[in-house]
Amino acid sequence: MPPLSYAPLGERPLRRFPQLLVGLALYGFSLSAMVRTSLGVNPWSVLYEGLEHHTPLSFGMISALLGVLVLLLWIPLKQKPTLGTVANIIVVGSSSDLGLSLIPQHLGLAARVGLLIACVVLNGLSVAVYVGARFGPGPRDGLMTGTSAATGRSIRLVRTLIEITVLGVGWLLGGSVGVGTVLYALMVGPVTQFFLPWFAYRRTSEHSVETAGTVIRRRIRR
Template structure:
């Protein structure tokens, strides 16, 4: 069954959904730090963060937050509206990724780094299912993707591919790490997220009339 992950207003069971949102975002930031410390290649946006970290005095997490805010400016012509989930995405990811980089040391042996990479990719997929399943709205980058798809008439898959190729190329030119981990992430995170999502997708009472209508 396809899981509904559309936005649900804050006032609907916030004590059930808000901890799930925050936990998912914290795990996401930590999973990114694991992939960075594996030094075998990271996801496209993290490649860009790494590249900018090499060129600026800012930390990895701070760069992710700054770019998150800049991406929000691109929402304006796309007529996208930020939600609580959007703001939490920027703040929690920045803090948790920097904390993860403080906790996990650099210069580990190859077997440990492979473990960090595989664990980071799986944890990343799990964390996406957790925070997306809370249904508090998209983060800055996801909102850019869905908004651009709506405006251009292209599929979300096409828009996401174009955005991530551009981000990856820029990050690589700036010195970010591209490698087997980048390929593993691209191939595995989507299917793994889809696998985990039914466990965490919040079912709203608003969904019931829609499901009844579809059944009729």
């Protein structure tokens, strides 16, 4: 797995900061596009909806409070909020609203199915793009990267387990689940894992170590 730990702000900002913003914008847009498919929302939204049935809190308030709770879970994983965490909160909400205003409602079934598949791929791609910039992940993606680093398990496995767990709890609490929800829970982890090597920023020292490792492996094979 490519390195995903935080890299200093001043290190190649003209290359990394645009990547962060583009990734976050695509992430928010993909979430709003998934809403327009009317085939199921992402697992975290299922959890918010389920909790809404059992508390006097609004959907947005539940989302905010769970975001804080997830940040608390960062502590044992040795994760810290960074620029990427703050940017996530600001950019994702804005791009989601933009997506809802641009994508028409009441699409035909074929268009909705195609849009759903595109949403899952775009969402996994966007996570790889903005996490790969290494300015630090958002609250929920930090849980993914922190758990992966702490356990040594792949992003694919960790993300899938988190999404399935959140989906299961949300469903038990009464949240609505669609075919799109299940598809997202099962596929967003593998898609993110697939794209990460393409977009993960590597520092000069990491390039040197990786190159040396490649040379050693080639010599061993000979």
